[in-house]
Amino acid sequence: MARDVQITFDCADPAALSAFWAEALGYRLQDPPGGFETWDQALEAMGVPPENRNDASALVDPGGRGPRLFFQRVPEGKQAKNRVHLDVRAAPGLEGDARMKALEEEAERLVAHGAARVQRFEPAPPMQAGHIVMTDPEGNEFCLD
CATH class of the missing domain: 3.30.720 (Signal recognition particle alu RNA binding heterodimer, srp9/1)
Structure with missing residues (x-):
């Protein structure tokens, strides 16, 4: 059985890195949950403090063909050459x-x-x-x- 794949990036600035990859791949920011016009509104309603609102970001292929890209903030910087790229x-x-x-x-x-x-x-x-x-x-x- 084939499975869906998500590609996850550990990073320091999820919003900035997702913006770069959206530009590079022609992807778009994943829509906020139903009932919200923006992610800021959704995160506010979920009680996420402002200092944690850039802990993650996700992109999707507008055509629905490519994998979802997920960007998560981690405390450590990149250490070595990627083994997958x-x-x-x-x-x-x-x-x-x-x-x-x-x-x-x-x-x-x-x-x-x-x-x-x-x-x-x-x-x-x-x-x-x-x-x-x-x-x-x-x-x-x-x-x-």
Whole structure:
């Protein structure tokens, strides 16, 4: 039986990191519970103190295809290289120079939103199409693929 998957990010600032990933993936903030127009209204009604209102955030794929992304505040910072990372498919169907140009354009766009560029890997046919390693605003690695 196939299962739904949620991807969870430990982070220092759930609101900021979820905003970055919403921009990177075209996701949107999960709607507040029924009966509330905003998350602030919902959290107020739930009795969540203001200092805890950025303890978590969640994003959903507007098309309903991708997994939910959950961001939770943790006290410790990132310690080492990710063992699992996201590949953001920014150039599907493209090859060679056209592919790398599309990846470079997306890298530039995401840097403007707080990402950092780590390394570019050139195409090496037949097995490697080329990609760019990036980090999100909190240092989590991901690839533009």
